[in-house]
Amino acid sequence: MCPLSSSPSAPAAPKSSRIPKIPFWVQILAGLALGVLLGWVAKSGDVGWLTSTLQHIGDLFVQLLKLAVAPLVFFAILVSITNLRQVNNAARLATRTLLWFMATSLIAVAIGLAIGLLTNPGAGTGLTPKDGKLPEHAGSWIDFLTGIVPTDIITPFTELNVLQIVFMAAVAGIAALQLGEKAEPVLNISRSVLELLQKALWWVIRLAPIGTVGLIGNAIATYGWNLIGKYATFTVDIYIGCALVLFGVYPLLLSTVAKVNPLQFFRGAWPAIQLAFVSRSSVGTMPVTQKVTERLGVPREYASFAVPFGSTTKMDGCASIYPAIAAIFIAQIFDVQLSIGDYILIAFVSVIGSAATAGLTGATVMLTLTLSTLGLPLEGVGLLMAIDPILDMMRTATNVAGQSVIPILVSAKEKILDREAFATATSIRIGEAEAKAETGADAGAATEAEAAPVPATAAAAS
Numbered sequence: 153m154c155p156l157s158s159s160p161s162a163p164a165a166p167k168s169s170r171i172p173k174i175p176f177w178v179q180i181l182a183g184l185a186l187g188v189l190l191g192w193v194a195k196s197g198d199v200g201w202l203t204s205t206l207q208h209i210g211d212l213f214v215q216l217l218k219l220a221v222a223p224l225v226f227f228a229i230l231v232s233i234t235n236l237r238q239v240n241n242a243a244r245l246a247t248r249t250l251l252w253f254m255a256t257s258l259i260a261v262a263i264g265l266a267i268g269l270l271t272n273p274g275a276g277t278g279l280t281p282k283d284g285k286l287p288e289h290a291g292s293w294i295d296f297l298t299g300i301v302p303t304d305i306i307t308p309f310t311e312l313n314v315l316q317i318v319f320m321a322a323v324a325g326i327a328a329l330q331l332g333e334k335a336e337p338v339l340n341i342s343r344s345v346l347e348l349l350q351k352a353l354w355w356v357i358r359l360a361p362i363g364t365v366g367l368i369g370n371a372i373a374t375y376g377w378n379l380i381g382k383y384a385t386f387t388v389d390i391y392i393g394c395a396l397v398l399f400g401v402y403p404l405l406l407s408t409v410a411k412v413n414p415l416q417f418f419r420g421a422w423p424a425i426q427l428a429f430v431s432r433s434s435v436g437t438m439p440v441t442q443k444v445t446e447r448l449g450v451p452r453e454y455a456s457f458a459v460p461f462g463s464t465t466k467m468d469g470c471a472s473i474y475p476a477i478a479a480i481f482i483a484q485i486f487d488v489q490l491s492i493g494d495y496i497l498i499a500f501v502s503v504i505g506s507a508a509t510a511g512l513t514g515a516t517v518m519l520t521l522t523l524s525t526l527g528l529p530l531e532g533v534g535l536l537m538a539i540d541p542i543l544d545m546m547r548t549a550t551n552v553a554g555q556s557v558i559p560i561l562v563s564a565k566e567k568i569l570d571r572e573a574f575a576t577a578t579s580i581r582i583g584e585a586e587a588k589a590e591t592g593a594d595a596g597a598a599t600e601a602e603a604a605p606v607p608a609t610a611a612a613a614s
Contacts, residue, residue: 390474
């Protein structure tokens with residue numbers, strides 16, 4: 153009797169040796185925690201070399217972001233203006249975008265004024281006018297208006313005057329539109345340079361967790377908790393004001409005007425918001441902001457105009473909430489009584505002068521512009537410089553969220569929003585879309601394994 157023959161068993165599937173990728177938001181949170189820990193060690197143990205190392209790491213990350221700012225702004229604005237010719241009713245889209253920028257800025261400054269008047273952030277701080285000092289760079293309406301037009305084409309790039317770069321790019325973009333086909337060779341080069349810059353910036357963005365360690369750690373090691381305690385009310389005011397706009401005003405507008413789910417917006421836009429919180433640069437975050445805005449259903453032709461435009465002018469955190477509360481804070485320190493007319497001036501400056509912030513780290517120029525308009529001492533700016541990095545994180549996150557919300561609102565009203573794309577947008581990891589583009593995969597169809605979940609705290613806050 154022949155032995156029973158057994159069918160050959162199928163070979164065992166090889167175990168995947170691929171190391172699971174850590175979601176970007178987890179990397180950022182880890183960087184924040186490590187930065188706080190190292191900063192505390194450096195401060196409490198007076199470890200000079202650690203403080204210096206943290207400072208160098210943070211400075212290097214910011215320098216890498218700033219390195220791309222000037223050319224990125226120029227080519228992004230130029231290309232975005234010429235892209236409008238591919239969009240129907242381009243003039244109406246641009247006008248509606250600007251009007252929504254102004255409307256939300258007015259809402260944000262009203263919230264900032266209300267919080268400042270209710271909490272009196274300058275009371276009980278122990279600070280005096282002697283603690284203030286003049287800023288290195290001050291802004292005034294004359295400087296703002298005359299400073300838009302550059303004296304040459306080189307200086308704005310070497311001195312990183314973003315407002316003048318925006319002016320030159322806008323002129324070049326409008327001229328290219330007028331020339332039509334004759335300008336196409338220049339536009340092709342501009343598009344290629346823009347893609348190159350964005351690709352290089354993606355590499356810098358992936359270093360954000362390391363940069364976070366340096367930036368947070370240096371802030372703690374340099375200033376410590378005692379300084380933060382002096383500005384406790386002011387700091388809390390800024391964070392509450394920004395949170396009300398970020399998790400209150402924006403979701404309300406999305407649900408009532410655009411008729412979309414606000415939670416889904418945060419799920420799709422979270423990579424840009426979290427990077428803005430760390431990098432403190434709207435322009436540095438711009439490639440990510442544009443990517444998530446397109447994934448949320450805004451047509452690429454319109455998003456490529458609205459996001460770069462917003463990155464240099466849409467500043468609800470830096471140009472509305474912050475100067476409103478800061479002006480009240482400084483007026484109380486210097487014992488200056490503000491009138492109703494002064495509050496109206498603050499609102500006017502916030503709505504009209506927000507381009508003065510120009511998407512760079514910090515909002516000193518906008519604050520000095522507000523103070524000079526009100527006639528408040530510019531020495532008050534010096535009172536806030538030490539605490540500024542901690543404030544700027546939340547301000548920039550609010551700015552960037554607004555730069556994505558407005559294109560969604562306008563697209564919805566114009567009936568060009570892809571609502572199916574919005575409903576299915578996922579928060580993919582930083583750089584995932586770039587990798588997909590290189591391999592020819594569809595960047596808009598991330599699988600569940602590729603999705604980086606939104607932190608529960610963010611979902612709850614929204």
